[in-house]
Amino acid sequence: MKPTIQPYQYMALRQAADELINVYQSVNDPHTIQTVQALTVAKIRENVPEDYPEIQELIDFIMDTRVTKAKTQRFFEDFKDFVVPFAKPSTKQMEKVFRKVKKLKLPDFDQIDLREHTYLGWNDPGSQKKYLLLYADGRLTGIAGSIPASVKKNVCAICHEESNVALFMATTKTGSEGTYTKKGNYICIDSDACNRQLTHRQDLDEFLEIVKERK
Numbered sequence: 001m002k003p004t005i006q007p008y009q010y011m012a013l014r015q016a017a018d019e020l021i022n023v024y025q026s027v028n029d030p031h032t033i034q035t036v037q038a039l040t041v042a043k044i045r046e047n048v049p050e051d052y053p054e055i056q057e058l059i060d061f062i063m064d065t066r067v068t069k070a071k072t073q074r075f076f077e078d079f080k081d082f083v084v085p086f087a088k089p090s091t092k093q094m095e096k097v098f099r100k101v102k103k104l105k106l107p108d109f110d111q112i113d114l115r116e117h118t119y120l121g122w123n124d125p126g127s128q129k130k131y132l133l134l135y136a137d138g139r140l141t142g143i144a145g146s147i148p149a150s151v152k153k154n155v156c157a158i159c160h161e162e163s164n165v166a167l168f169m170a171t172t173k174t175g176s177e178g179t180y181t182k183k184g185n186y187i188c189i190d191s192d193a194c195n196r197q198l199t200h201r202q203d204l205d206e207f208l209e210i211v212k213e214r215k
Contacts, residue, residue, distance in 0.1 A: 003084040005048055008118045010083045012047040012199035014076055016040050017062050021072055024065050037063060047199070054082050085114035089133070089140055097142040098131065105131075118198050121191025123147065130168055132191075134204065143212060145170035145184060157185035158207050159197040164189050170211045183211050 005013075020040045027033055041059055048055050061067065061075055088109060089097075098104050107122040119134035128149065133142040145168045154165045169184035185207065188194035198204060 003082060004050070004052060004054075005083055006118065006201065007083055007086065007116055007195065008198050008201050008204075009047050010076075010080070010115070011196060013044060013058060013079075015199055016043045016047075017058070017072055017076070018069070020062055021067060021069055024067070033065060052082075054079070080113075080115045083115040086117040086120065087135065088114060093140055094133065094142075097133065097140055098144055101129075101131075101144055105129075107131075112192070116192070117195045118201060119191070119195065119204055121188075121194065123189070123191075125149070130166075130187075130191075132208070134208070136205070136208075141208075143170050143208065145211070147189070151189050152186075154186050156188045156194060156197070158187050158204050159194045159199075160203055161197040163193065163197070168211075172212055185210070 017040070020036060023033060023036045027036075040062065044055065044059060058075075058079065062072070091106060094106060095104055105122070105124040105126075107120055112120070119132055121130065121132045123130050128146055129144055130147040131142060131144050133140065135141070147166045147168050149166075151164045151166045153162060155161065156163045156165050165186040166189045167184055168187045169182045171182050187207070188197075
């Protein structure tokens with residue numbers, strides 16, 4: 001199985017499958033089930049329009065109303081082989097992206113499944129900083145921001161799901177005069193969890209554009 005789909009697409013497929021399994025377990029009406037099955041297939045094709053045989057294999061698998069959550073979880077663990085992992089950057093690359101940060105704390109890659117990450121995000125509690133790292137048009141980019149220790153339940157500006165969030169604030173240069181302003185929004189305090197809930201790449205890009213926007 002050649003890696004072809006992106007992590008956010010993988011998460012979208014998992015979400016669609018999980019929602020269908022929930023219907024199997026809670027609905028008895030055959031017509032309703034068939035309707036939801038058709039909607040699920042449409043959602044899958046919308047997220048991955050390419051005609052990959054692995055996608056058809058997924059569709060065939062979840063069309064079986066006897067499928068369980070446990071079987072679905074095992075299926076998707078194997079399906080990860082079809083995912084293009086986030087390209088692990090070198091220490092030098094990360095230090096270049098965050099060149100203004102002294103004593104940059106780097107993520108522990110031994111604890112990260114890069115097939116589940118559209119972006120990398122990690123916290124430095126000591127300095128109350130959060131770092132976001134991603135590839136935009138094939139180029140590694142990132143942004144650092146302050147983040148408080150306190151969290152609350154709200155909708156994340158990146159994954160658009162209700163989560164434990166904190167206010168991420170980044171300092172951005174606003175013009176040629178050399179003035180700066182702070183911009184930000186509430187995002188998941190746990191970036192690993194955020195990645196597992198991120199199903200549309202444009203949501204991440206739009207957040208980054210707003211935070212880094214110059215006037």
